[in-house]
Amino acid sequence: MKFISTNKNSNPVTFLEAMRKGLAPDGGLYMPEEIPVLPDSFWSSLKELSFNEIAFEMAKPYFGEELSDEKLNSVINDAFNFPVPITPVEGNNFVLELFHGPTLAFKDFGARFMARLFSEQARKDQQEVTILVATSGDTGSAVAHGFYKVDGVKVCLLFPKGKVSNLQEQQMATLGENVTALEVEGVFDDCQRLVKQAFIDDELNSKMQLSSANSINIARLLPQSFYYAYAVSVLQKKGIEMPVFSVPSGNFGNLTGGLLAMKMGMPAKHFLAATNVNDVVPEYLKGDQFQPRDSVQTISNAMDVGNPSNFVRIKYLFGDSDSAIRDQITGYSYTDEETRETIREVFEKFSYLLCPHTAIGYRASKEYQTERGMKIPTVTLATAHPVKFRDVIETEINQEIDVPDRLKVWLEKEKKSTTIGCDFEGFKEFLINRA
Structure with a gap:
């Protein structure tokens, strides 16, 4: 299968080539030339398959002969070795808990899948790759841990200084080794701009092999389609066939994964x-x-994005048809106070904790049900473990949240980070000197 740029001015490439490049030379994002449609027999029998079996069947068409079935199975089994529970909260409102991986965030799915593919590719090419990542929170920690000490790969994380939670910062800025953390004096959009400029800078690309682990990378996007299908498989066992998915959205990679599925x-x-x-x-x-605009800081910081990169992929999937997109997707937005209110109410009524991002998705699902019918089954994607936002949540529920032992260790580690400005030339000089 070949992958083309959403800007349509770059040559088609294979999946692993698209993964290595991250961003197409014309500045577009890679997408499959044609979306593979799996047979009805596969979708109707999902309830008989495990998560990893579903992932294998969905991933296989994208690799062709680039990756053997044995190697693909190995990548999937190694990457997805944690549970993916779906929890009924109220009536026909379910929560798909995507935060049971190593860093307790949904980004573990994409980061671990990518890391294993990059490791395989670096072994074949015998060429070091530098992964550039702009993050507003959990992407950084997931990528840092997914790629930590992976041979042939260096990681450079850019996050907005003072605008991520303490735990998120500690998870990505205390590792060292092949992981470099850069605190950018700006907002997430500045981090994303620096990364995009790096990919299209000829001098920089002549000196080092660059790639990305952000949701702009096709290898991050693909595994984000797997858990939607798995949610359908679980609901099939309950006699539910056509759910509505409510997706907390920032850079819109997670929603794009569902639309791809x-x-x-x-x-x-x-x-x-x-x-x-x-x-x-x-x-x-x-x-x-x-109309993109400057982002505003909120308590759901991973969604503080004013120019979501993956919107162009959504347009691509629907043939640039605004009406088709609006027929398939309904948008909701909420203030910090509404987010806090949802966290508080769901905990008081159902003893269930929502992180600020998941709370926004849950509130949207409830509003949709109120508008369209309470019996409509909805699945809210839970994107992060509530403990990662304990400073917000504990205030609302008036009690402390227990911190898992595997997270406590990160809070005690020494931070290793460098502060940089928002100018590209300074960032470029840092990368060249580091190389």
């Missing part, structure tokens, strides 16, 4: 794009023009 044939009734006040996509879905 749907285009592959997965049964899904509808999708909800749930954001905080950084609502450029919900406003577009209501009929406005897509």
Whole structure:
């Protein structure tokens, strides 16, 4: 299978080539030239398959002869070795808990899958790769841990100084070794801009092999389609066939993963794009023009994105048809106070804890059910363990959250990070000197 740029001015490449490049030479994002549609027999029998069996069947068409079935199975079994529970909270409202991986965030799915593929590729090519990652929170920690001490790979994480939670910062800025943490004096959009500029800078690319582990990388996107299908498989066992998925959305890679699964044939009734006040996509879905703007800081910091990169992929999946996108996706946005209120109410009524991001998705699912019918089954994607936002949550529930032992160790480690400005030339000089 070949992959093409959303800007349509770069040569087609294979999956692993697209993964290595991260961003296409014309500045676009890679997408499959054609979306593989799996047979109805696969989708109707999901309930008989494990998570890893579903992942294998969904991934296989994208690799062709690049990766043997044996190696693909090995990558999947090694990457996805943790549970993916789906919890009923209220009536037909379910929560898909994606935070049971090593760093307790959904980003573990993409980061661990990618790390194992990059390790395999570095072994074949015998060439060192530098992974550039812009992060507003959990992407950084997931990538840092996924790639930690991987031979042939260096990782450079860029995060906005003072705008991620303490635990997120400690998880990604205390490792050292092949992982470098850069605190950028700006917002997430500045971090993302620096990474994008690096990929299209000729001098920089002549001196080092660059790639990305952000959701702009196709290898991060693909595994984010697997758990949607797994959620459908669990619901099939309950006699539910066509759920609505509510997705907390920042850079929109997670939602794009679900839409990709749907285009592959997965049964899904509808999708909800749930954001905080950084609502450029919900406003577009209501009929406005897509108009990026500076992001605003909120308590759901991983969603503080004013120009979501993956929006171009959503446009690609729907053939640039605004009406088709709006028919399939409904947008919702909420303030910090509404987010806090949801955390508080769900805990008081059901003794269930939601992180600020998941709370926004849950509130959207409830609002959709109120508008369209309470019996409509909805699945909210839970993106991070509540303990990662204990400073916000404990205030609302008036009690402490126990910190798992595997997280306590990171809070005690010494931070190893460098502060840089927002200018690209300074960042470029840092990378060249480091190389």
